[in-house]
Amino acid sequence: MLTNVEHIGVAVKDLATSNELFSKLLNVLPYKREEVASESVLTSFFKINQTKIELLQATDENSAIAKFLEKRGEGVHHLAFEVEDIYAEMQRLEKEGFTLLSKDPKKGADNKLVCFIHPKSSNGVLIELCQEIKSPSLKE
Numbered sequence: 001m002l003t004n005v006e007h008i009g010v011a012v013k014d015l016a017t018s019n020e021l022f023s024k025l026l027n028v029l030p031y032k033r034e035e036v037a038s039e040s041v042l043t044s045f046f047k048i049n050q051t052k053i054e055l056l057q058a059t060d061e062n063s064a065i066a067k068f069l070e071k072r073g074e075g076v077h078h079l080a081f082e083v084e085d086i087y088a089e090m091q092r093l094e095k096e097g098f099t100l101l102s103k104d105p106k107k108g109a110d111n112k113l114v115c116f117i118h119p120k121s122s123n124g125v126l127i128e129l130c131q132e133i134k135s136p137s138l139k140e
Contacts, residue, residue: 004081008051010054010074012074018074108128114128
């Protein structure tokens with residue numbers, strides 16, 4: 001079950017410049033910066049109350065973020081929803097006809113297991129499912 005919007009992902013060309021811009025806009029500093037090597041991105045997170053914004057900069061010109069930036073430019077990349085059980089939610093959404101971009105969740109930024117839904121099956125919006133990693137015994 002989807003529980004809430006976990007974050008909004010924004011693709012950016014330059015993380016340092018964008019951190020400065022979003023710090024001025026939101027009047028807060030990013031609370032976290034992290035590299036996700038498996039996705040070839042550098043990320044930083046801002047938080048206002050319960051709303052999080054994730055900025056994503058490509059670290060490889062062949063990454064999904066680099067391709068997105070080349071095709072569409074900077075801007076909203078995805079909406080992420082928190083889920084209680086990512087495996088059950090993936091199974092439910094697949095049965096509902098959504099196309100998942102992976103068969104198993106991956107370790108993502110901010111201590112989350114993540115899975116993406118192809119935008120062609122969700123009105124052109126890339127959707128990310130996120131589940132907090134609560135135990136080291138969870139498969140990553």
